[in-house]
Amino acid sequence: MAVKFVFLGRLADLAGTHEFELTEADGEFDWTDLLAWLEVWSSPDLAAAVAGEKVRIAVNGALLGDKKALSAMDGDEVAFLPPVSGG
Amino acid sequence: MRDVRLLAAAFDPGAEVDGFTAAHPEAGGVAAFVGKVRPTDGCEALELSHYEPLTLSGMEALADEALARFDLMGILLAHRFGVLSPGEPIVLAAAAARHRRSAIEAVDFAMDHLKSDAWFWKREKRADGWHWIEPRPQDHADLARWK
Numbered sequence A: 001m002a003v004k005f006v007f008l009g010r011l012a013d014l015a016g017t018h019e020f021e022l023t024e025a026d027g028e029f030d031w032t033d034l035l036a037w038l039e040v041w042s043s044p045d046l047a048a049a050v051a052g053e054k055v056r057i058a059v060n061g062a063l064l065g066d067k068k069a070l071s072a073m074d075g076d077e078v079a080f081l082p083p084v085s086g087g
Numbered sequence B: 001m002r003d004v005r006l007l008a009a010a011f012d013p014g015a016e017v018d019g020f021t022a023a024h025p026e027a028g029g030v031a032a033f034v035g036k037v038r039p040t041d042g043c044e045a046l047e048l049s050h051y052e053p054l055t056l057s058g059m060e061a062l063a064d065e066a067l068a069r070f071d072l073m074g075i076l077l078a079h080r081f082g083v084l085s086p087g088e089p090i091v092l093a094a095a096a097a098r099h100r101r102s103a104i105e106a107v108d109f110a111m112d113h114l115k116s117d118a119w120f121w122k123r124e125k126r127a128d129g130w131h132w133i134e135p136r137p138q139d140h141a142d143l144a145r146w147k
Helices: A010-015 A031-041 A044-049 B015-020 B050-069 B100-117 B135-144
Strands: A003-007 A020-021 A058-061 A079-083 B003-005 B029-035 B045-050 B073-078 B083-084 B089-097 B119-126 B127-134
Touching: A003 A010, A010 A044, A020 A031, A031 A044, A079 B050, B003 B050, B003 B089, B015 B029, B015 B073, B015 B089, B029 B100, B050 B100, B073 B100, B089 B100, B100 B135
Parallel strands: A003 A079, B003 B073
Antiparallel strands: A003 A020, A058 A079, B029 B089, B045 B083, B045 B119, B073 B089, B119 B127
16 A cells, blocks of 8 residues: 655655655545654654645546545555646 | 746746747736845745656646636746755746736746645745744735636
């Protein structure tokens, strides 16, 4: 079982990496699992940033309308997308 | 014609506009905008990151929306990613139409959306290191013009 996480923008700085492959997940990986895992793997700061209302989540390139409905399975790619920069 | 590209390396906007214009001999006009890295404010470099599964498809959807909304013969959207130097072109939006207003408005529409609604994250290098660029209220105001 492997789920690939991709951190975009400033979230990559907080995570300390752009991508991470989680291999020890067991079966379905949901929102509660995600926040708990982010806190332990990285920091409460990253978990709080991901939970922030402006951060979107995409699974295999499809944006989730409600990120709390996250359900990642083996082989999925989960991307964390902070607000895009203006300019 | 719809031509949407994500570019990893430097490009020549003038040559692209020439090619685009030549591809639309029936158009009455071509409007184009080229965005560059501002060579001011102590910016030493600009890095644009993107997310492949979303960024290109989002730009393609934007081009389709412009084609549906304005009376166009073609649209070209080209956007860089990677590390850019001050003065380097970041983005090119061009539209060909029978009449000028459609072309000009389509470019304005595309730029407002590319700036604040496309999946790009930017950070700039100044003397004291890298800084992420945050969304500005003006970006949302620019988008609201088209609602």
